Amino acid sequence: xxxxxxxxxxxxxxxxxxxxxxxxxxxxxxxxxxxxxxxxxxxxxxxxxxxxxxxxxxxxxxxxxxxxxxxxxxxxxxxxxxxxxxxxxxxxxxxxxxxxxxxxxxxxxxxxxxxxxxxxxxxxxxxxxxxxxxxxxxxxxxxxxxxxxxxxxxxxxxxxxxxxxxxxxxxxxxxxxxxxxxxxxxxxxxxxxxxxxxxxxxxxxxxxxxxxxxxxxxxxxxxxxxxxxxxxxxxxxxxxxxxxxxxxxxxxxxxxxxxxxxxxxxxxxxxxxxxxxxxxxxxxxxxxxxxxxxxxxxxxxxxxxxxxxxxxxxxxxxxxxxxxxxxxxxxxxxxxxxxxxxxxxxxxxxxxxxxxxxxxxxxxxxxxxxxxxxxxxxxxxxxxxxxx
Numbered sequence: 001x002x003x004x005x006x007x008x009x010x011x012x013x014x015x016x017x018x019x020x021x022x023x024x025x026x027x028x029x030x031x032x033x034x035x036x037x038x039x040x041x042x043x044x045x046x047x048x049x050x051x052x053x054x055x056x057x058x059x060x061x062x063x064x065x066x067x068x069x070x071x072x073x074x075x076x077x078x079x080x081x082x083x084x085x086x087x088x089x090x091x092x093x094x095x096x097x098x099x100x101x102x103x104x105x106x107x108x109x110x111x112x113x114x115x116x117x118x119x120x121x122x123x124x125x126x127x128x129x130x131x132x133x134x135x136x137x138x139x140x141x142x143x144x145x146x147x148x149x150x151x152x153x154x155x156x157x158x159x160x161x162x163x164x165x166x167x168x169x170x171x172x173x174x175x176x177x178x179x180x181x182x183x184x185x186x187x188x189x190x191x192x193x194x195x196x197x198x199x200x201x202x203x204x205x206x207x208x209x210x211x212x213x214x215x216x217x218x219x220x221x222x223x224x225x226x227x228x229x230x231x232x233x234x235x236x237x238x239x240x241x242x243x244x245x246x247x248x249x250x251x252x253x254x255x256x257x258x259x260x261x262x263x264x265x266x267x268x269x270x271x272x273x274x275x276x277x278x279x280x281x282x283x284x285x286x287x288x289x290x291x292x293x294x295x296x297x298x299x300x301x302x303x304x305x306x307x308x309x310x311x312x313x314x315x316x317x318x319x320x321x322x323x324x325x326x327x328x329x330x331x332x333x334x335x336x337x338x339x340x341x342x343x344x345x346x347x348x349x350x351x352x353x354x355x356x357x358x359x360x361x362x363x364x365x366x367x368x369x370x371x372x373x374x375x376x377x378x379x380x381x382x383x384x385x386x387x388x
Contacts, residue, residue, distance in 0.1 A: 015221040018214035019266055023307050025210035029069040030310075034196045035188050037310035039066045042282060045308060046181045047119070047158040048218045049262035049279075051255065052140055054125075054179035055162045056287070061185045063162045067121040076157070076212045079117035083127045092122075092132060093147060106148025115145040118157045118212060125161035126172050133175050140178045157215065166286065180255050181279075184287040190352025218265050225261040226271040233274050234260065237300055244296040246289045256283040267306050275305040281315035323367045326357050330373040334380065350377050 026044055030037045039055065043066065046053040055063045064080065071078040081092055090096070094113040096106065110116050122128075128136065138144045143154050161179055188196045227234075238253055248256075259279035264272040278301050284290045294301075294315065301316035330353050333346065354377055357370060366374070 015217050015265070016268065018210075018217035019268060019307065021210040021214050022218065022266070025070075025073045026308070029066070029073050033062055033066055033069070034192050036062050036066050036185070038314050039063070039183055039185060040070060041308040041311040042181055042183050043067055043070045043158070043160060045259060045262050045266065045279060045311065046160075047215055048222050048266060049181075049258040050157070050219060050222075051180040051258055052159045052161065052178060053181040053183065054176060055160060055183055055185060056164070056166060057162070057185035058164060058187065061187060063185060064121055064123060067119070067160045071119040071121075073210055074119070074212050074215060076118035077116055077155070078119050078121075079112075079114045080121045080123075081114070082123040083125060083132070085127055085129075087128060087132065089129070089131050089135060089147070092128075093135060093145065096148075100149075106150070108145075108147050108150040110145070110150070110152070114156075115139070115152065115154050118155050120156060120159045121162070122159065123162045124164070126163050126167045126176065133172075137175065137178065157212070177249070177252070177285075180252065181259065181282050182285060182290075183282060184290070189356050190349065193352075218262075222258070222261045222265040224270065225264045227257055227261055228271070230260065230272040230274060230276060233300065234277060234280070237277060237280060237297055240296050240300070241284075241293055244292060246284060246293055246296070248284065252283055252285075256280055259283060263306055263308070263312075266308060274300065275303045277301060278304040278306065278312045278315040282311070322360055323370055326353060326360070327369055327373060329353055330357075330370075330377060334373070334376055347381060350381055353377065354381075 022044060026040055030040050033040060039062075042053060047070075057063055068078070068080065081087075083092075090108075092114045094108045094110040094115065097109050100107040108115075114120055122136075125136075135145070135147060138146055139154055139156060140159055143156055145152050145154050159179075161176075167173055167176060234257070238248065241248065256279065259282070260272055260276050263276040263279050264270075267276065269276070277297075280297070281290055281293055281301070284293050294317070298317070304312045304316035306312035333349055333353065336346075354374065357366070357374055361367070361370065
């Protein structure tokens with residue numbers, strides 16, 4: 001995001017400065033989080049949109065670390081908890097006030113608990129009991145906490161829920177629908193293992209310069225974004241998705257406009273345009289449908305432009321972005337053959353690239369220059385593989 005762009009589009013000085021600080025914070029937080037740039041950017045996008053984020057991925061994929069770093073970068077009150085089948089409501093919302101209970105009043109002591117948090121991360125969110133999920137609904141939907149005689153407005157800016165998989169129970173799926181933004185993460189691929197190992201020894205960044213005041217400034221800017229210029233294109237995108245068999249609920253269609261407006265505000269625009277439509281991909285509920293939607297909307301999203309470059313690129317050209325990364329990894333590896341001191345290590349890296357390449361693209365659908373690079377890797381390895 002350049003200052004010239006922001007000034008040309010008429011964004012106020014305070015919003016411009018806040019956007020720049022948030023962008024710098026995203027960059028700092030992303031360092032050391034290999035293959036998690038999209039997740040970090042979507043945490044910020046969701047916070048500006050005042051919508052909640054659901055992260056689906058196996059344990060140990062840095063879901064909580066990404067959210068924790070953003071919370072530390074912005075400051076404010078942070079709450080994190082791992083839910084289980086036997087988690088009690090008091091573990092999230094606070095214990096009952098015993099003195100008030102003796103007087104016949106059911107009051108909750110919320111100090112330091114979820115009702116007083118500004119950013120929250122709830123791991124294994126779908127394992128909560130009915131009592132927990134019903135209370136969470138009020139917090140997520142209305143920013144209200146009600147329990148017994150206690151009723152208060154919560155300062156929650158963003159709740160990030162995480163789970164190993166999407167729930168199959170319809171009742172839990174309905175609760176999960178309250179998380180508008182969805183991102184699916186997987187283990188770091190073979191091509192990035194060295195980067196992962198190096199990053200594992202680095203300390204988390206501190207002192208990014210951003211704050212919750214910057215977030216508030218961007219929220220105000222988002223609420224003022226004019227969505228009129230993009231509504232026709234957005235409606236056509238929904239029609240294209242429906243034609244492809246990807247249906248979104250009316251509520252999800254309407255609320256996704258908050259994500260589009262947030263993308264425009266972060267990019268420094270007072271009025272949204274087609275380049276701000278890319279967040280629609282992350283409002284689609286399942287991973288398979290998201291991948292299908294990227295193909296369906298490829299032409300429409302080709303103009304995507306955002307300061308959240310990793311998320312916008314992934315949304316607008318997911319397969320192409322993956323192909324570009326694999327091509328760069330293969331080229332770098334092939335050019336480094338002569339200087340390689342560990343032939344066995346080189347072979348393992350090459351085999352990892354080939355496995356990811358073959359798993360990502362069908363034999364007759366590999367974009368250039370992957371076919372030629374694949375053949376060069378196979379020739380260098382001295383092996384033959386099926387599917388060429």
